Amino acid sequence: MKLITAIIKPFKLDEVKEALKAAGVTGMTVSEVRGFGRQGGHSETYRGAEYKIDFVPKVRFEIVVDDNVVESVIASIKAAASTGKIGDGKIWVTSVDRLVRIRTGEEGSSAI
Amino acid sequence: MEPASLTWVLVSAALVLFMTPGLAFFYGGMDRGRNVLNMLMMNLYCVLIIPVVWMVLGYSLSQGGSGNWIGNFDWFFLKDIGVLEDNGGQLATIAFLGMFAAITPALISGAVADRMKFSAWAIFVPVWSLLVYVPVFKWVYGGWLGDRGSLDFAGGTAIHVNAGIAALAAVLVLGKRKGWPQEGHPPHSMPLVMIGTGILWFGWFGFNAGSSLAASGQAAQAFMNTFLAAAAAGLVWVITEWLRDGKPTNLGAASGIVSGLVAITPAAGYVSGGAPLAIGGIAGLVCCYAVKLKSKAGYDDALDVVGVHLVGGLVGSLLIGFFANPEFFDGSFGEGLFYGGGAGLLGEQALANLAAMVWSFIITFGIMLVLKKTIGVRVSPQDEADGLDYSQHAESAYH
Numbered sequence: 001m002k003l004i005t006a007i008i009k010p011f012k013l014d015e016v017k018e019a020l021k022a023a024g025v026t027g028m029t030v031s032e033v034r035g036f037g038r039q040g041g042h043s044e045t046y047r048g049a050e051y052k053i054d055f056v057p058k059v060r061f062e063i064v065v066d067d068n069v070v071e072s073v074i075a076s077i078k079a080a081a082s083t084g085k086i087g088d089g090k091i092w093v094t095s096v097d098r099l100v101r102i103r104t105g106e107e108g109s110s111a112i
Numbered sequence: 113m114e115p116a117s118l119t120w121v122l123v124s125a126a127l128v129l130f131m132t133p134g135l136a137f138f139y140g141g142m143d144r145g146r147n148v149l150n151m152l153m154m155n156l157y158c159v160l161i162i163p164v165v166w167m168v169l170g171y172s173l174s175q176g177g178s179g180n181w182i183g184n185f186d187w188f189f190l191k192d193i194g195v196l197e198d199n200g201g202q203l204a205t206i207a208f209l210g211m212f213a214a215i216t217p218a219l220i221s222g223a224v225a226d227r228m229k230f231s232a233w234a235i236f237v238p239v240w241s242l243l244v245y246v247p248v249f250k251w252v253y254g255g256w257l258g259d260r261g262s263l264d265f266a267g268g269t270a271i272h273v274n275a276g277i278a279a280l281a282a283v284l285v286l287g288k289r290k291g292w293p294q295e296g297h298p299p300h301s302m303p304l305v306m307i308g309t310g311i312l313w314f315g316w317f318g319f320n321a322g323s324s325l326a327a328s329g330q331a332a333q334a335f336m337n338t339f340l341a342a343a344a345a346g347l348v349w350v351i352t353e354w355l356r357d358g359k360p361t362n363l364g365a366a367s368g369i370v371s372g373l374v375a376i377t378p379a380a381g382y383v384s385g386g387a388p389l390a391i392g393g394i395a396g397l398v399c400c401y402a403v404k405l406k407s408k409a410g411y412d413d414a415l416d417v418v419g420v421h422l423v424g425g426l427v428g429s430l431l432i433g434f435f436a437n438p439e440f441f442d443g444s445f446g447e448g449l450f451y452g453g454g455a456g457l458l459g460e461q462a463l464a465n466l467a468a469m470v471w472s473f474i475i476t477f478g479i480m481l482v483l484k485k486t487i488g489v490r491v492s493p494q495d496e497a498d499g500l501d502y503s504q505h506a507e508s509a510y511h
Contacts, residue, residue: 010146011497014295045506053508085494 124322345372
């Protein structure tokens with residue numbers, strides 16, 4: 001089992017969600033986060049004074065999947081979240097040691 | 113103007129001014145969080161530009177002279193309007209009417225929300241005010257429609273129907289928001305919508321009861337009608353959606369209140385007794401269904417300016433043809449069907465609204481097309497995605 005974490009542009013939220021559903025992903029967790037990478041921040045203006053806002057709004061997806069679908073899920077996210085412009089975000093994959101469904105007590109792949 | 117009336121008109125003018133920021137919150141809360149400041153600014157801009165337009169030319173062209181179609185230049189820059197004559201009554205009236213001129217284009221902002229270039233809006237507002245608002249206002253108040261006997265107490269035809277049909281024309285040129293209707297575009301702050309609703313209702317007492325332009329019994333009845341119609345419409349809307357959709361919602365209550373306020377606007381000084389309950393109730397029911405038209409017909413009127421202002425305005429204006437009661441007010445206006453007046457008044461109401469709608473739709477469509485071909489009316493897909501707060505104003509509402 002793997003945990004796929006993806007940081008994307010906020011307006012791509014719905015497209016990525018639909019792409020994941022189409023790829024057979026049945027559950028996901030989404031949070032509104034702020035951060036920056038190579039894109040850096042952006043500037044806002046208040047009473048003529050320009051402020052550099054380093055942390056720009058992003059959306060983080062967290063999805064636990066079986067090993068055999070990792071590649072296809074990454075491909076789906078990449079396709080849906082891409083604009084080709086700087087700031088499109090990142091995807092990373094980490095191993096998951098144990099997964100428990102609280103209601104039934106199921107563990108492992110059957111708890112996905 | 114005698115002192116009591118002058119006082120009431122000045123207070124009413126301030127009340128109507130407050131409606132524009134109220135409308136901004138009402139719309140802004142319904143917007144998404146990345147577009148709320150753009151919505152507030154579109155509304156605020158109307159109280160920046162329109163007072164100037166109104167003082168320089170708007171008032172003179174909409175009220176000067178005795179023409180049927182358009183005023184004249186006699187009061188260009190408010191020339192020759194003194195405060196020694198009539199206790200300053202004319203100046204108070206100009207200020208009062210200027211507030212109406214300001215909020216009318218602001219109503220359209222709810223339809224074009226989330227995707228119109230602010231630069232295009234900045235030009236649209238004064239041009240629309242002079243080419244659409246001013247002539248229609250003249251027709252209704254001192255021109256051919258008013259002379260034929262149609263009634264519009266505080267701006268049902270001249271303001272709400274006018275802005276509502278203009279909103280439809282504007283969105284037909286502008287196109288749909290990205291993701292509409294699939295994404296649903298839920299309101300980002302319902303508490304903001306409720307604050308806006310409260311301010312609108314409060315200000316609307318000046319809008320309607322102030323339109324007597326006198327501290328009179330008619331003003332008292334218009335005040336009471338404004339109170340009752342809004343309550344009845346909010347009540348009926350909530351009950352309708354409760355039965356239809358299963359839950360009573362805040363947005364339903366707020367939308368119902370506004371639809372009732374819109375509907376009673378043309379009728380406020382002409383009806384009495386149970387009529388405001390009937391007018392408000394019917395408006396609440398009809399508008400609750402009318403806001404669903406946009407999905408079926410495929411026009412993206414983002415915050416339901418058509419469903420609430422056009423439809424609510426038409427409901428109220430046509431119902432005058434049934435409920436107008438000149439005897440109650442000792443007035444010289446036509447009688448409604450229920451008071452033995454026959455269908456004559458109803459016919460005039462229909463004609464007045466039809467005329468206003470035809471002119472407003474065609475000219476608004478034309479203004480939007482010219483803007484589209486020249487500076488463009490729509491933000492880029494990237495700007496729309498980033499949100500208009502940042503892309504148009506370099507600000508963000510929430511940190």
